[in-house]
Amino acid sequence: MRGTEHAPRGQKILVVDDQHDLLNLLQICLSKDHNVVEVAADGLDALQKLSSNSYDLILTDIDMPNMDGNELCNFIRKACLQPEVPVVAITAEPWLATAEFNLVVNKPFRIVEIRQVVEDLLGRSGSVASIKW
Secondary structure (H helix, E strand, O other): OOOOOOOOOOOEEEEEOOOHHHHHHHHHHHHOOOOEEEEEOOHHHHHHHHHHOOOOEEEEOOOOOOOOHHHHHHHHHHOOOOOOOOEEEEEOOHHHOOOOOOEEEEOOOOHHHHHHHHHHHHOOOOOOOOOOO
């Protein structure tokens, strides 16, 4: 992000990954940009959070135990949990991304890339922007 521009206060992001260190890193970095960041260890944990919370953006790994990121995204889209919420895959294996993700980000990534994805998808107004990478 440039200068002092930040996502609006109250943007709620769910980060889903089975790598604890990555969850902590993303939670800390995205929170510093005035986002409310919650984490889930896998797709099933994310579904529990989605059943009682709404989110402005979901960042998910694909290769996870119990329920992978493709299954999570498909469930979100088809079960009408929050079908309009942008879902971004973050993966070292982009060829595994078969669901209707808004975007796929390759691991390893630079944190500035994730911050830019959040800014581009949510924009300053909080509405979902259409982006092509």
